[in-house]
Amino acid sequence: MSFKSNLRILGALLHKELMLMKRNPIIPKIIFIMPIGVMLLLPLVATMDVRNVNITVVDNDRSQLSRRLVADMDATAELKVTDIVGTHSEAVRNVENGDADVILTIPPHWSRDLSQLYVEANGVNATKGTLGAQYVSASLMTTLGKWQTAHGISMTVPAVTVKNSYNPTLNFRNFMIPALLIILLIIICGFLPALNLVSEKESGTIEAMNVTPVGRFTFVLSKLIPFWVAAIFVITVGMLTGWLVYDLWPEGSVWDIYVASILFSLVMSGLGVAIANRSATMLQAIFVMFAFIMIFQLMGGLFTPISSMPQWAQIVTYAVPPRYFNEIIRAIYLKGASMSDLWTQYVCLAGIAVLISLFAAWSYKKRA
Amino acid sequence: MTTPAIEINGLTKRYGSLTALDDISLSVNTGEMFGLIGPDGAGKSSLYRILATLMAPDSGSASVLGLDTVKDYRALRLRIGYMPERFSLYPDMTVMENLHFFASLFGVKIEDNYDLIAPFFGQLEKFPDRMAGKLSGGMKQKLALSCALIHRPDILLLDEPTTGVDAVSRSEFWDMLATLRQKEITILVSTSYMDEATRCGRIAMMDRGHILRVGTPDALAAGLGENLYNAVSADMFGLLSALRKLPEVSDCYTFGATLHVVGSDRFDSAEAERRLRREGIADARIYPAKGNIEDLFIKLAGNE
Numbered sequence: 001m002s003f004k005s006n007l008r009i010l011g012a013l014l015h016k017e018l019m020l021m022k023r024n025p026i027i028p029k030i031i032f033i034m035p036i037g038v039m040l041l042l043p044l045v046a047t048m049d050v051r052n053v054n055i056t057v058v059d060n061d062r063s064q065l066s067r068r069l070v071a072d073m074d075a076t077a078e079l080k081v082t083d084i085v086g087t088h089s090e091a092v093r094n095v096e097n098g099d100a101d102v103i104l105t106i107p108p109h110w111s112r113d114l115s116q117l118y119v120e121a122n123g124v125n126a127t128k129g130t131l132g133a134q135y136v137s138a139s140l141m142t143t144l145g146k147w148q149t150a151h152g153i154s155m156t157v158p159a160v161t162v163k164n165s166y167n168p169t170l171n172f173r174n175f176m177i178p179a180l181l182i183i184l185l186i187i188i189c190g191f192l193p194a195l196n197l198v199s200e201k202e203s204g205t206i207e208a209m210n211v212t213p214v215g216r217f218t219f220v221l222s223k224l225i226p227f228w229v230a231a232i233f234v235i236t237v238g239m240l241t242g243w244l245v246y247d248l249w250p251e252g253s254v255w256d257i258y259v260a261s262i263l264f265s266l267v268m269s270g271l272g273v274a275i276a277n278r279s280a281t282m283l284q285a286i287f288v289m290f291a292f293i294m295i296f297q298l299m300g301g302l303f304t305p306i307s308s309m310p311q312w313a314q315i316v317t318y319a320v321p322p323r324y325f326n327e328i329i330r331a332i333y334l335k336g337a338s339m340s341d342l343w344t345q346y347v348c349l350a351g352i353a354v355l356i357s358l359f360a361a362w363s364y365k366k367r368a
Numbered sequence: 369m370t371t372p373a374i375e376i377n378g379l380t381k382r383y384g385s386l387t388a389l390d391d392i393s394l395s396v397n398t399g400e401m402f403g404l405i406g407p408d409g410a411g412k413s414s415l416y417r418i419l420a421t422l423m424a425p426d427s428g429s430a431s432v433l434g435l436d437t438v439k440d441y442r443a444l445r446l447r448i449g450y451m452p453e454r455f456s457l458y459p460d461m462t463v464m465e466n467l468h469f470f471a472s473l474f475g476v477k478i479e480d481n482y483d484l485i486a487p488f489f490g491q492l493e494k495f496p497d498r499m500a501g502k503l504s505g506g507m508k509q510k511l512a513l514s515c516a517l518i519h520r521p522d523i524l525l526l527d528e529p530t531t532g533v534d535a536v537s538r539s540e541f542w543d544m545l546a547t548l549r550q551k552e553i554t555i556l557v558s559t560s561y562m563d564e565a566t567r568c569g570r571i572a573m574m575d576r577g578h579i580l581r582v583g584t585p586d587a588l589a590a591g592l593g594e595n596l597y598n599a600v601s602a603d604m605f606g607l608l609s610a611l612r613k614l615p616e617v618s619d620c621y622t623f624g625a626t627l628h629v630v631g632s633d634r635f636d637s638a639e640a641e642r643r644l645r646r647e648g649i650a651d652a653r654i655y656p657a658k659g660n661i662e663d664l665f666i667k668l669a670g671n672e
Contacts, residue, residue: 008472008475009472009473011472012469012472012473013473015469015472016458016461016469019461019465020458020460020461023460024460203456203458203459204452204454204455204456205456205457205458206456207422207450207452207454207456208450208452208456208457208470208515208516210422211420211421211445211448211450212445212470212473212474213442213445213446213473214473
């Protein structure tokens, strides 16, 4: 068949896809409302910034200085002194009841000899415990420093300075927004075309389609093109929302982000088609897709750093496509990296896109 | 003599341990209305899927319009109209949108081939903007037939087009097919309703992957060659079991409101009535019946 007639058929198929998409009660909402909703809501709630750390103080010193330490601590944004008790066992009971995350113990006569202070953290919620303990020691240092200056004492207080490169305020949103963009692409380019393909199988329309001169490749292409366009749209909306609402704009080139997004869209749509080819019903496709999405989210370095995974898992992540996309997006967004800095990631992503698309095309042929 | 429209040689298709088509051979002439008659599971749909180039056979070959269904499938798809058993149009598109869509896939204009679909599409034109999914069963069939015909195919493959359609629409549908025959389109139609067999020029009776008989409906019914009788009584169930016990009765089965009795050579209806009266069925009446395709089917399927 000629190229021209294939193009005509593709045009007819795309016209049909757009018509059905518009009439679908859910798809347009997913494409238009979900990206904005996700970008507005999730960075606010999905945060690992620790707030409201509850502190129980065991003040055995009861001096002017110890009271000042406690008051300063309570005045910080993150810390809250909920109880001041006389004995350590009472403080532990507070931890057991969930009323305290950190215990600060001030020994007797501490303001005179300035000996050890004890900070204990509840490790059940590891993030809150460790960060809370850090906040407490930082607060103590600040107060002590001020007090010494005021009293003209120059004693060496170990100065603690922590600097967070690329994300100076350690704002968790800057970390979350690129990850959310990735998840949006996974859903739009992986989930939706796969479900669309399987729905034609379920409704039996694919039977009538297969007896027409519509080529399989043309047919699949007509399913993917609308979602590729949607992916570009979603990325644009996501970046704009990030900029308007959170004042986060890529440090690097926006075009580099688009190139990576297109490559990643190809990977996800290829995977979606491969899954659709092997599923007879939408339910099957959804469950298989879910399995992949779980692995992609947890092993792609989206929320937890790959470098802190066990060695074998780190090796596995080389086969997880979001890993590369994640590295690219974060590096461009936060470090201002360019395509030449990230060429290995781009090449890996492109390689996976080609492989997975070939596999999808091959598995489609086998089924018919 | 032109080449046959469909030529099937030793066609076999298996799904795992199930043999759907077992070494089938069949020939359908150009311009013929040919019926495939058989119950569910006879292998009709499998045969259709092979002829419509959707599936390759395990062995044997099939050619449609002189084109091999496996090798020449691309060329063939331009020339066949296939209507699957399941409604396979887009339910969320309107009547006209579906028709336009299929026309544009084949690169034809609706106006050019409108004469072909006019006899039945005329009724659909009253509501061009109705969603295809919201049409009644009979209307859906008409639309599906229109879409299968819009590219003016040389052969029409209809897989159980009347299943799930009410009796009036069924009869109408067969009338529409009759008008298509005048346009010199070969039609292969399947049905599990035996009474529809008489609407076909020739039929093939299929059961469990085999073709049992091929011929015109009249010739097949005439060739029944049996003593066939109707039997009625107020106690139909008692009658059935009593008749089945008689040695001269080779088969007895319910047939509509009566029983059909297949007698052996020694069967005598008057004698049988007397025997039944002795058994306590006083009102039994037995009288000769005219056999049809269903009787033949039951006989052939029973001999398997």
